[in-house]
Amino acid sequence: MKDFEPYGYKILHKSRVWQTFGVTTPHINAVDGAFASTVLMPGDPLRAKHIAETFLTNAEQVTNVRGMLGFTGTFEGVRLSVMASGMGMPSAAIYITELVRSYGVERIIRVGTAGAYAPDLALRQIVVATDAVTNSNMPELLGAPAPIVATPRMLDVVTDTAASTDTSLAMGTVFTSDIFYEANDDAQNRHTANGVLAVEMETAALYSVCAIEGAEALSMFTITDHLVNGEHLSSDERQLTVDEMLELGLRTAVAAS
Numbered sequence: 001m002k003d004f005e006p007y008g009y010k011i012l013h014k015s016r017v018w019q020t021f022g023v024t025t026p027h028i029n030a031v032d033g034a035f036a037s038t039v040l041m042p043g044d045p046l047r048a049k050h051i052a053e054t055f056l057t058n059a060e061q062v063t064n065v066r067g068m069l070g071f072t073g074t075f076e077g078v079r080l081s082v083m084a085s086g087m088g089m090p091s092a093a094i095y096i097t098e099l100v101r102s103y104g105v106e107r108i109i110r111v112g113t114a115g116a117y118a119p120d121l122a123l124r125q126i127v128v129a130t131d132a133v134t135n136s137n138m139p140e141l142l143g144a145p146a147p148i149v150a151t152p153r154m155l156d157v158v159t160d161t162a163a164s165t166d167t168s169l170a171m172g173t174v175f176t177s178d179i180f181y182e183a184n185d186d187a188q189n190r191h192t193a194n195g196v197l198a199v200e201m202e203t204a205a206l207y208s209v210c211a212i213e214g215a216e217a218l219s220m221f222t223i224t225d226h227l228v229n230g231e232h233l234s235s236d237e238r239q240l241t242v243d244e245m246l247e248l249g250l251r252t253a254v255a256a257s
Helices: 045-055 089-103 138-142 152-164 186-193 203-213 235-256
Strands: 009-012 017-020 038-041 057-063 070-075 078-083 107-116 126-134 169-176 198-200 216-226
Touching (some): 038 235, 126 235, 198 216
Parallel strands (some): 126 169
Antiparallel strands (some): 009 017, 107 198
16 A cells, blocks of 8 residues: 555554554554553543543543543552543444554453343443354454453453452343344344343454454443333433442452553
């Protein structure tokens, strides 16, 4: 491919890294070394900002391309970063890939929300995805290994961290969907019958890309909506409950680092 040097950037096929004047990737304008080895990844950039302002010490914003915010600070003396992924697998895969390839990130912990498929799963429950199923063909196109699973060491770390903090965990399969507004309830009914715990939109991308790139990966969620019985958390309940999951994510990050 032609080098676009008159515009200040070029694509290097061999290293697969986009280099620019002070910008390492097309979607992250952080300097080298800006990110810690462990990154927490919410979907919402405002939640990334909330994590940084609420939990991190000496947090600094390190990127803001397209309003997708990233921060680095410390938690309990350990250097950690937070980077938003946006919504859905395509958006998440961009940031995951660039963080690992260009910034040397070694592990990513997704911290998000999900809708319950399991009838006995309660609102506010924290769920850890041991594995994911998806209606996306992204993992196959990327050549990701099957099944789509979390890093075993990260599952051990979060289990031990939850036990030490007396935090209740539900662990199992989640459905990563490419579709938010389904045409009917067929997918929900099928996954409920198959024992899938919850639905969300990014985990299969996280687990697939990290498996390919050699990074560790873990996804955890707070159940904020119940798709079987129709229950939902209010906005205030949602934020308070999500904070409990965020603390678990941060403590897991410290233990994993």
